Amino acid sequence: MRLTINDIAKEAKVSKSTVSRVLNNSGYVHKETREKVEKVIKEKIYYPSATARNLSKKESNIIGVIIPEANNTFFAEVLKGIGEVVDENDMTLIFSDTNNDSVKEARALDMINMQGVRGLIITPVNDHDDSDAERKLKKKLRDLKIPTVILDRGVKNSQWDGVFFENYQSAYCATEILIQEGHEKIGIITGDLNLKIGKDRFRGYLEAMKDHNREPLKRYIYEGNFSVEKAYQLTRQFIEKKDIPDAVLTCNNLTTLGFMKGLNEYQLVLGKDIAAVGIDSNEVLDILGYNFSCVARDSVEMGRVAIRMLLERYQHPNKQRLESVMPFSVYLKGSERKVRS
Amino acid sequence: MRLTINDIAKEAKVSKSTVSRVLNNSGYVHKETREKVEKVIKEKIYYPSATARNLSKKESNIIGVIIPEANNTFFAEVLKGIGEVVDENDMTLIFSDTNNDSVKEARALDMINMQGVRGLIITPVNDHDDSDAERKLKKKLRDLKIPTVILDRGVKNSQWDGVFFENYQSAYCATEILIQEGHEKIGIITGDLNLKIGKDRFRGYLEAMKDHNREPLKRYIYEGNFSVEKAYQLTRQFIEKKDIPDAVLTCNNLTTLGFMKGLNEYQLVLGKDIAAVGIDSNEVLDILGYNFSCVARDSVEMGRVAIRMLLERYQHPNKQRLESVMPFSVYLKGSERKVRS
DNA sequence: CTGAAAGCGCTAACAA
DNA sequence: TTGTTAGCGCTTTCAG
Numbered sequence: 277m278r279l280t281i282n283d284i285a286k287e288a289k290v291s292k293s294t295v296s297r298v299l300n301n302s303g304y305v306h307k308e309t310r311e312k313v314e315k316v317i318k319e320k321i322y323y324p325s326a327t328a329r330n331l332s333k334k335e336s337n338i339i340g341v342i343i344p345e346a347n348n349t350f351f352a353e354v355l356k357g358i359g360e361v362v363d364e365n366d367m368t369l370i371f372s373d374t375n376n377d378s379v380k381e382a383r384a385l386d387m388i389n390m391q392g393v394r395g396l397i398i399t400p401v402n403d404h405d406d407s408d409a410e411r412k413l414k415k416k417l418r419d420l421k422i423p424t425v426i427l428d429r430g431v432k433n434s435q436w437d438g439v440f441f442e443n444y445q446s447a448y449c450a451t452e453i454l455i456q457e458g459h460e461k462i463g464i465i466t467g468d469l470n471l472k473i474g475k476d477r478f479r480g481y482l483e484a485m486k487d488h489n490r491e492p493l494k495r496y497i498y499e500g501n502f503s504v505e506k507a508y509q510l511t512r513q514f515i516e517k518k519d520i521p522d523a524v525l526t527c528n529n530l531t532t533l534g535f536m537k538g539l540n541e542y543q544l545v546l547g548k549d550i551a552a553v554g555i556d557s558n559e560v561l562d563i564l565g566y567n568f569s570c571v572a573r574d575s576v577e578m579g580r581v582a583i584r585m586l587l588e589r590y591q592h593p594n595k596q597r598l599e600s601v602m603p604f605s606v607y608l609k610g611s612e613r614k615v616r617s
Numbered sequence: 618m619r620l621t622i623n624d625i626a627k628e629a630k631v632s633k634s635t636v637s638r639v640l641n642n643s644g645y646v647h648k649e650t651r652e653k654v655e656k657v658i659k660e661k662i663y664y665p666s667a668t669a670r671n672l673s674k675k676e677s678n679i680i681g682v683i684i685p686e687a688n689n690t691f692f693a694e695v696l697k698g699i700g701e702v703v704d705e706n707d708m709t710l711i712f713s714d715t716n717n718d719s720v721k722e723a724r725a726l727d728m729i730n731m732q733g734v735r736g737l738i739i740t741p742v743n744d745h746d747d748s749d750a751e752r753k754l755k756k757k758l759r760d761l762k763i764p765t766v767i768l769d770r771g772v773k774n775s776q777w778d779g780v781f782f783e784n785y786q787s788a789y790c791a792t793e794i795l796i797q798e799g800h801e802k803i804g805i806i807t808g809d810l811n812l813k814i815g816k817d818r819f820r821g822y823l824e825a826m827k828d829h830n831r832e833p834l835k836r837y838i839y840e841g842n843f844s845v846e847k848a849y850q851l852t853r854q855f856i857e858k859k860d861i862p863d864a865v866l867t868c869n870n871l872t873t874l875g876f877m878k879g880l881n882e883y884q885l886v887l888g889k890d891i892a893a894v895g896i897d898s899n900e901v902l903d904i905l906g907y908n909f910s911c912v913a914r915d916s917v918e919m920g921r922v923a924i925r926m927l928l929e930r931y932q933h934p935n936k937q938r939l940e941s942v943m944p945f946s947v948y949l950k951g952s953e954r955k956v957r958s
Numbered sequence: 959c960t961g962a963a964a965g966c967g968c969t970a971a972c973a974a
Numbered sequence: 975t976t977g978t979t980a981g982c983g984c985t986t987t988c989a990g
Binding site: 356370540564 | 688710874
């Protein structure tokens with residue numbers, strides 16, 4: 277079976293406390309003793325049990341991460357950022373994908389609870405919607421009583437740290453870019469308006485239009501849901517109806533893809549037949565040379581910020597609640613213009 | 618602090634053994650007692666500590682997953698498949714991304730070792746290359762002494778279960794498709810030839826050519842490394858040199874993207890100026906309407922197969938070593954042809 | 959059907 | 975500087 281601290285103690289002819297001391301670099305231990313113990317550990321290839329250690333110390337070195345769509349590149353990158361810092365800190369990452377399903381979310385939280393993790397980073401399935409599901413989530417988080425950072429989507433009256441994105445501002449800015457390019461009919465494929473991030477982005481669009489004395493035209497407002505499929509359908513529709521806006525704001529990476537699918541299908545050329553700016557960057561589009569302009573955040577960094585915030589909270593449980601809002605950057609590549617040739 | 622089994626026992630006026638019994642549905646417990654205990658558990662919102670349980674039972678409900686590139690969609694999907702089954706079985710997933718770095722791989726394995734997981738699914742950084750790193754990996758895996766499934770890439774003389782892909786056959790088939798379409802100059806952008814999967818795919822190409830009495834022309838063999846960038850450079854090169862093959866086999870999803878980038882940059886149209894078949898499917902290309910033909914595996918399913926294999930091995934430690942080879946499917950969408958218009 | 963007690967592998971006082 | 979001892983929260987005999 278697996279070696280224990282006792283095996284090492286016996287072999288090194290010391291007590292297990294001494295072994296524990298060299299393992300943890302704690303307390304005093306004679307140089308020679310330390311070397312002897314270390315030698316035995318190496319020789320016998322001993323790995324201390326994290327389980328036993330966690331039980332004894334009543335603290336774990338595991339960080340829990342719950343996200344709604346592991347296959348969405350945004351979350352994949354966030355995960356990468358988190359993983360990086362977790363690694364640097366010699367901790368371990370437990371991970372669960374809720375698939376945007378509140379029931380799975382609840383189960384994931386129970387699992388996290390039983391594992392007794394040190395902290396949790398979660399992107400809720402819901403977002404400020406005051407739903408039953410959200411209330412239950414909040415209750416579970418409260419019961420959890422561990423450092424928690426909420427990422428990207430939030431809950432109402434949060435008592436937890438959070439890292440979010442300048443949703444409103446980024447949409448406002450993107451819209452302004454289109455306005456300043458001189459486009460007349462500026463449309464938007466919105467995100468899921470049940471989610472606050474969807475609402476905020478929409479609001480950014482509306483306000484920008486208003487501030488520039490543009491009447492947002494209802495027929496250029498397409499209500500999407502952050503999915504490829506819906507954005508594609510909406511794009512098809514306006515192309516079929518031959519009432520094509522001059523420019524479109526697409527509200528996330530998936531929306532952008534659906535939009536592009538529609539354009540390609542009808543052979544409309546981006547930057548020529550229609551202009552667009554998206555929220556979120558899209559690596560594959562860049563690779564393929566689409567020059568799709570966007571306002572985007574650094575998602576890997578967003579993950580890093582979240583985990584650092586979590587570790588900070590662990591150190592200072594009573595510090596005031598923190599909220600970090602990630603700024604957006606503007607990446608203009610040409611698609612915001614329209615060059616009728 | 619966190620509730621313990623004792624708190625519940627006290628409140629329910631029974632011993633902790635009884636609580637344990639209702640928790641685990643083990644042994645006899647009077648119906649009324651059970652109900653009383655369950656009521657208390659619910660009321661006080663008690664979650665048993667997985668840590669304590671694992672220590673006591675000397676077995677854990679955690680599955681470790683180590684992959685080299687979490688951002689590669691292939692692995693993201695594999696992870697999704699694994700997560701699904703892990704979830705169904707009420708287990709927990711620990712995850713580590715090695716970033717294709719053997720040093721990180723070694724650290725990840727140490728972490729896994731300390732966590733005392735129930736089993737491990739790993740895609741090694743190396744692949745049958747007999748390197749020092751690979752030997753070290755094997756030693757670590759042997760020392761680990763837990764059920765292990767090796768996925769996608771393998772090690773020499775493996776003693777572990779594995780799930781792999783029909784690398785040779787898929788490349789052979791893809792090449793044959795191009796041959797049968799009547800293409801003359803059939804090229805290949807290979808994968809990393811240090812990895813066995815790279816070699817096997819290349820061999821599939823060569824053999825298919827030979828079997829159809831085609832002399833593979835050296836100048837149409839482009840040695841890539843499974844990366845977007847390299848494939849892009851190679852594509853640029855042959856376009857610049859104006860020695861463009863009629864058709865190309867691209868050896869994985871990233872290679873395909875790099876290839877497409879090159880084509881787009883020089884405005885060559887797939888299925889018209891040049892034909893191609895790729896290994897691995899590419900969702901974004903499909904979305905964008907590229908009709909890129911490919912031979913591909915079901916990667917989510919590959920993950921499922923791996924985790925099921927692992928659980929099976931846990932049940933039957935002494936069963937003969939198993940190797941599952943995932944078949945490929947052919948997705949012809951048009952890019953294998955070349956329609957000079 | 960239930961409870962008492964030992965023990966999982968480790969840490970952390972406390973003595974020595 | 976080291977060893978002894980008492981837990982950490984749970985499961986699992988073994989008695990009753």
